[in-house]
Amino acid sequence: MTATPTPSPARPNILILMVDQLNGTFFPDGPADFLHAPHLRALADRSARFANTYTASPxxxxxxxxxxxxxxxxxxxxxxxxxxxxxxxxxxxxxxxxAGYHTALSGKMHFVGPDQLHGYEERLTTDIYPADFGWTPDYTRPGERIDWWYHNLGSVTGAGVAEITNQLEYDDEVAYHAARKLYDLARGHDARPWCLTVSFTHPHDPYVARKRFWDLYEDCPALDPVVPPIAFEEQDPHAQRLMLASDHAASHVTDEDVRRSRRAYFANISYVDEKIGELLDVLERCRLSDDTIVVFVSDHGDMLGERGLWFKMNFLEGSARVPLMIAAPGLPAGRIDRAASTLDVLPTLAELVGLDLGGVLPWTDGESLVGPAKGTGERSPVPMEYAAEGSYAPLVALRDGPWKLILCDLDPPILTNLDEDPQELVNRAQDPACAGVMAAMTAAMDARWDLARFDAEVRASQARRHVVYAALRNGAYYPWDFQPLQKASERYMRNHMDLNVLEENQRFPRGE
Known part of the structure; x- marks a missing residue:
């Protein structure tokens, strides 16, 4: 039996700040100049900033x-x-x-299935989305919209202002519980190092923001997309599928709808920035900043009307590129342009805190970013996959230097050079001048992926889940959604506690 590693008192704490659907093109090197995000800008100043980071799946x-x-x-x-x-x-x-860390999660992680912890010792909130199989796509019915849960453009046509929404209520709760947890950790009653993940649902649609954040963007120069809408028949096949999936033709999106949606989206970046600032302030006031690694990342991006597309679900830059900033002791601050992946966070954290992943590395697709951040190594070409709603078969992509190649068995390949064509408007796959690049990247992707096998595995998974979901909804229903428990009898003052000891233990920091 393998011995459990003993904790090291020298290991730093870890605070992971995750947001949802934040387009990485607005974080070319920290927040873009037009964004009102002072706390993220300050974090960027002390972070390794991976300017070309991609989601593993959009x-x-x-x-x-x-x-x-x-x-x-x-x-x-x-x-x-x-x-x-x-x-x-x-x-x-x-x-x-x-390795001896206390691990906790406040907020969203969209775990599906009965395991709602996945290594976290405690979870402070429930999730915002369901944990069951109800949102399973169906490759046997391509093109059929599942209206009750598929995206439509109501988020765009309904963009605007509100002081409370379902999403704002959730993120207010996430921030509150995270701050309370940081105070508890600071008191030092648990000697273990800790990892706290705080995961917000903003700036994910619907595009609705509080007025004080909305007002920050009245004269924003980025309210119009860089690339205007492209006609349906001129879009690539996957973009056409996404437009059909979002019921684009029935939505009647106006230019003003687009501007209001983008304005609310930017406003919600400012909202999240304020929440993150509050948490970083707790770190500072509780004397934890010097010993805590801070990671800021998003799960995927949002097209925000570029080319007439919305949300995510494709490998274009707006959808697939995300911000990634890591502030850590011994990690130099600065911009790294080599492509990176959200897959890399796990091996990067492992290297930063001295964990050995040798036993699982053969099944890991990520690579540590410590070397690239220090200028002593480079990350391999970055892979991506997509096999969910709006697709009729799996799509895969590879970012290698300036090149991005997208393959799907249903579609012609798409090859773009992001240095020359950052808006990805020119498909170079049939360009004779790119034949060498095309051949080399195709060979690398064929070596990594068997698309026919991938497709078969996805279809089998979908079929199984459709049977199980229907069965579990018939008769008595037991939900998998996480139910956070509050131990009210162990909080504040109770009669099994010594009042003097309680007050002494809960007061931190003391003095100057």
């Missing part, structure tokens, strides 16, 4: 399972927003907890 549940495990969806089998994340896949929470 949809919530697959992206997050990959982020936590360092494995692509073809390994995790979390293909879509209703695919189970199985308990035998180690996450960074498992690795850290095994």
């Amino acid at each position: 949809l919530c549940a697959p992206a997050r399972a990959s982020f936590m495990s360092g494995q692509l969806p073809s390994r995790t089998r979390v293909y879509d927003n209703a695919a189970e994340f199985t308990s035998d896949i180690p996450t960074f929470a498992h690795h850290l907890r095994r």
